[in-house]
Amino acid sequence: MKPVNPMDLVFLLLERRNQPMHVGGLFLVKPPEDAGPTFVKDLVGHVMGYKVPTHPFNQRLVTRGGFQFWTEDEDFDLESHIYHLALPKPGRVRELLALISKLHSALLDRHKPLWEVYVIEGVEGGRIAIYTKIHHSLVDGVSAMRLLERGTTADPDETIVPIWALPKKQRTSQDQNELALDPVRQLLQHAQGAKKMATSAGKVVSEVANSIRRRNKDKDYVSIFQAPRTIFNQRISGSRRFAAQSWSMDRIRAVGKRHGATLNDIVLSMCSAALRRYLIDMDALPEKPLVTMVPMSLRKDDSEGGNQVAVILADLGTHLESPLDRLKSIQGSVNNSKERFSRMNQAESMAYTSAIMTAHGANMALGINPAWQAFNLVVSNVPGADKPRYWNGAVIEGIYPVSIVMDGVALNITLTSYAGNLEFGLIGCQRTVPHLQRFLQYLEEGLAELE
Amino acid sequence: MKPVNPMDLVFLLLERRNQPMHVGGLFLVKPPEDAGPTFVKDLVGHVMGYKVPTHPFNQRLVTRGGFQFWTEDEDFDLESHIYHLALPKPGRVRELLALISKLHSALLDRHKPLWEVYVIEGVEGGRIAIYTKIHHSLVDGVSAMRLLERGTTADPDETIVPIWALPKKQRTSQDQNELALDPVRQLLQHAQGAKKMATSAGKVVSEVANSIRRRNKDKDYVSIFQAPRTIFNQRISGSRRFAAQSWSMDRIRAVGKRHGATLNDIVLSMCSAALRRYLIDMDALPEKPLVTMVPMSLRKDDSEGGNQVAVILADLGTHLESPLDRLKSIQGSVNNSKERFSRMNQAESMAYTSAIMTAHGANMALGINPAWQAFNLVVSNVPGADKPRYWNGAVIEGIYPVSIVMDGVALNITLTSYAGNLEFGLIGCQRTVPHLQRFLQYLEEGLAELE
Numbered sequence: 001m002k003p004v005n006p007m008d009l010v011f012l013l014l015e016r017r018n019q020p021m022h023v024g025g026l027f028l029v030k031p032p033e034d035a036g037p038t039f040v041k042d043l044v045g046h047v048m049g050y051k052v053p054t055h056p057f058n059q060r061l062v063t064r065g066g067f068q069f070w071t072e073d074e075d076f077d078l079e080s081h082i083y084h085l086a087l088p089k090p091g092r093v094r095e096l097l098a099l100i101s102k103l104h105s106a107l108l109d110r111h112k113p114l115w116e117v118y119v120i121e122g123v124e125g126g127r128i129a130i131y132t133k134i135h136h137s138l139v140d141g142v143s144a145m146r147l148l149e150r151g152t153t154a155d156p157d158e159t160i161v162p163i164w165a166l167p168k169k170q171r172t173s174q175d176q177n178e179l180a181l182d183p184v185r186q187l188l189q190h191a192q193g194a195k196k197m198a199t200s201a202g203k204v205v206s207e208v209a210n211s212i213r214r215r216n217k218d219k220d221y222v223s224i225f226q227a228p229r230t231i232f233n234q235r236i237s238g239s240r241r242f243a244a245q246s247w248s249m250d251r252i253r254a255v256g257k258r259h260g261a262t263l264n265d266i267v268l269s270m271c272s273a274a275l276r277r278y279l280i281d282m283d284a285l286p287e288k289p290l291v292t293m294v295p296m297s298l299r300k301d302d303s304e305g306g307n308q309v310a311v312i313l314a315d316l317g318t319h320l321e322s323p324l325d326r327l328k329s330i331q332g333s334v335n336n337s338k339e340r341f342s343r344m345n346q347a348e349s350m351a352y353t354s355a356i357m358t359a360h361g362a363n364m365a366l367g368i369n370p371a372w373q374a375f376n377l378v379v380s381n382v383p384g385a386d387k388p389r390y391w392n393g394a395v396i397e398g399i400y401p402v403s404i405v406m407d408g409v410a411l412n413i414t415l416t417s418y419a420g421n422l423e424f425g426l427i428g429c430q431r432t433v434p435h436l437q438r439f440l441q442y443l444e445e446g447l448a449e450l451e
Numbered sequence: 452m453k454p455v456n457p458m459d460l461v462f463l464l465l466e467r468r469n470q471p472m473h474v475g476g477l478f479l480v481k482p483p484e485d486a487g488p489t490f491v492k493d494l495v496g497h498v499m500g501y502k503v504p505t506h507p508f509n510q511r512l513v514t515r516g517g518f519q520f521w522t523e524d525e526d527f528d529l530e531s532h533i534y535h536l537a538l539p540k541p542g543r544v545r546e547l548l549a550l551i552s553k554l555h556s557a558l559l560d561r562h563k564p565l566w567e568v569y570v571i572e573g574v575e576g577g578r579i580a581i582y583t584k585i586h587h588s589l590v591d592g593v594s595a596m597r598l599l600e601r602g603t604t605a606d607p608d609e610t611i612v613p614i615w616a617l618p619k620k621q622r623t624s625q626d627q628n629e630l631a632l633d634p635v636r637q638l639l640q641h642a643q644g645a646k647k648m649a650t651s652a653g654k655v656v657s658e659v660a661n662s663i664r665r666r667n668k669d670k671d672y673v674s675i676f677q678a679p680r681t682i683f684n685q686r687i688s689g690s691r692r693f694a695a696q697s698w699s700m701d702r703i704r705a706v707g708k709r710h711g712a713t714l715n716d717i718v719l720s721m722c723s724a725a726l727r728r729y730l731i732d733m734d735a736l737p738e739k740p741l742v743t744m745v746p747m748s749l750r751k752d753d754s755e756g757g758n759q760v761a762v763i764l765a766d767l768g769t770h771l772e773s774p775l776d777r778l779k780s781i782q783g784s785v786n787n788s789k790e791r792f793s794r795m796n797q798a799e800s801m802a803y804t805s806a807i808m809t810a811h812g813a814n815m816a817l818g819i820n821p822a823w824q825a826f827n828l829v830v831s832n833v834p835g836a837d838k839p840r841y842w843n844g845a846v847i848e849g850i851y852p853v854s855i856v857m858d859g860v861a862l863n864i865t866l867t868s869y870a871g872n873l874e875f876g877l878i879g880c881q882r883t884v885p886h887l888q889r890f891l892q893y894l895e896e897g898l899a900e901l902e
Binding site for chain 2: 017018037040041075077079080083084085086087088089095098099102105106107109110111112119121122237238239430431434
């Protein structure tokens with residue numbers, strides 16, 4: 001029995017029935033050409049043979065004297081972690097997304113180790129889908145994606161042990177960086193601190209002063225006071241809607257090259273176009289531009305200091321009609337942040353990041369839900385695999401992150417690179433962000449209008 | 452906006468993540484011979500046309516000043532209440548039960564009206580399954596079964612409005628009796644009272660005295676102090692396991708006739724045999740016989756007073772090896788209760804019922820989980836339809852209740868009569884009652900050994 005560490009405990013404490021704290025991943029998998037009719041059944045049979053899970057997949061929560069501990073689950077039953085389902089015909093992606101939305105809405109049962117895997121057959125094109133959910137107290141979002149990759153192979157002919165039975169991996173400094181990049185972890189980390197110190201924290205006060213001072217001098221500086229109130233910044237329900245789509249990285253890079261912009265700038269432009277169009281549909285476009293929180297890895301070319309991780313606030317220019325003007329707003333605010341970070345040392349950039357997150361976190365954690373938010377949504381880009389991966393002979397066509405939304409942040413766009421594509425996973429509160437599927441078309445339009 | 456009435460509020464207050472308070476029904480449906488390949492899709496399309504729900508299917512919860520109210524859901528979205536799924540091949544009943552177990556485990560989202568319908572295609576034999584879950588605060592268990600029947604027809608050629616769009620029905624005295632028969636409602640009603648008065652209530656004290664006095668004189672009297680401690684009387688997890696099967700009423704009646712027993716006596720004998728066998732498997736058979744709570748409708752032949760509703764405690768004789776000895780124990784204790792009730796007036800029988808439920812309810816509600824319980828499980832027989840029912844041209848082959856388990860009562864066996872069969876629905880906590888499917892075979896053996 002091992003006490004739950006403080007950060008992981010936050011995920012457990014802040015979990016509510018409307019705010020589950022698990023992350024997910026959706027794999028679209030294509031069986032090999034010569035697969036027989038029992039391919040999926042045999043595969044499920046194969047993985048069901050690994051009945052003994054390894055750490056952390058064998059850990060369940062227990063409460064002793066009011067404290068939470070992890071303990072090995074002596075009654076572990078694989079059958080209550082693995083589900084084999086099918087989509088109704090015609091098994092379109094639409095039906096799949098509806099099912100994933102539903103599965104991602106349900107709380108994990110705390111009497112069992114906090115993870116589940118769903119193998120879903122009958123996806124159009126003879127494909128299968130694999131949806132995995134893992135509690136954020138067990139693994140962080142970015143590492144969860146990595147873990148899912150560890151459960152796959154580069155070699156089409158290799159069979160692989162399922163993720164719950166993989167030998168435990170040692171943490172690397174790479175993992176630590178990924179951990180810091182995880183926006184949900186950051187938000188909650190600071191929310192927890194904020195709960196104690198409320199809003200009187202010195203860092204917040206200095207950022208307030210800074211925000212006011214800088215805003216007057218520097219049009220590209222995004223302060224924590226400029227995000228408008230939007231429909232995304234409300235209390236959320238317990239129902240989720242998930243949407244996912246792939247875009248070619250070559251295509252996005254070509255658009256970037258054309259406009260002298262980075263891949264991330266173009267991604268944010270796509271998001272900006274989609275948000276603008278969506279909010280116009282809903283008759284809810286604010287006069288001021290939406291602000292998104294973006295966790296970023298900032299490498300200084302002239303240093304050997306490795307990665308420096310920070311959170312930036314990007315002005316999405318959603319109030320502007322012209323796609324080029326919106327791109328300029330995004331580039332201006334992103335470059336401003338990057339330059340600012342490049343002048344800061346590590347401690348300073350961490351302090352800045354902390355100030356943003358603490359201010360927002362306090363708002364969220366205290367549950368006061370006022371007419372203020374440091375940012376309107378989260379857009380997070382998680383690095384993925386370059387080359388195609390395989391799962392017991394079946395090629396993985398797509399990998400989509402399924403993240404977390406919270407009271408006050410009802411929309412999260414997480415993307416990952418995979419085999420030449422950028423794979424977008426959008427998760428929203430079903431009630432607060434209706435018709436989330438429309439976003440996919442609007443993201444495409446946002447890319448097309450810059451081509 | 453209408454305040455939630457006190458009884459319905461209890462279901463909301465006592466709901467926890469490990470103890471969802473919704474009831475369900477599973478229909479097994481066979482499309483007509485001439486059904487085309489799009490039959491299910493068309494049917495789902497048909498019901499999805501009824502986008503405006505009627506009371507209570509349009510009501511959602513809101514909290515104002517700390518109080519709970521029902522209000523009409525202005526943003527009602529049928530898509531987030533109706534799910535269309537499929538079973539993976541071969542689509543055996545085993546796969547269906549696993550899926551229903553999972554669906555029944557998930558909490559309903561309190562931001563929406565508290566009900567969901569799942570249409571599941573691909574069940575073996577060309578059948579479809581329809582699983583409906585409704586929160587117990589919206590309808591009581593027995594009425595839920597009635598409601599599901601109202602959504603079907605006696606005429607195979609008739610189409611019918613889906614249940615969520617049916618016009619509201621006036622309550623009848625029949626409904627009131629059914630309401631009183633609902634064991635979950637009874638348990639919680641008294642649990643709530645018990646929370647206030649703890650265990651010092653006068654009724655309990657007098658039942659205690661009675662129990663001690665009677666036990667010495669009357670071997671068939673089942674007191675609230677004789678139920679042994681069993682594995683079923685523990686805190687439960689949030690995961691469920693559901694099992695279901697039909698038995699011919701003619702067959703059960705023939706067995707009853709052979710032994711001079713009622714249909715209910717034989718049902719309890721089946722349960723007794725199954726429990727004994729199951730507990731021997733688990734090396735957990737107590738030396739004392741298990742006691743089951745059975746809600747019963749007691750008609751006095753010489754009165755015009757209509758139904759009189761009471762809860763009886765039946766001694767299942769699980770410690771006895773001989774099936775005939777077990778049947779004798781059951782008949783003895785059931786007849787003793789019936790005779791006792793027949794000598795009581797309505798007030799007295801209500802007081803007795805209340806004493807049982809209050810004592811047990813206090814134990815449950817206070818969460819003290821001591822080595823005491825008034826009974827070990829609930830066996831409830833809900834009256835159903837005599838003749839086959841149809842749903843938009845498809846014949847309903849089976850109707851199985853999916854009930855509620857609670858801390859301290861980890862197993863519930865609810866059955867209903869339908870078209871010449873008795874349809875058993877067993878719901879258990881997956882962790883506390885593993886291998887629930889075995890019960891089905893053991894119930895069959897329990898019937899066969901009396902033939």
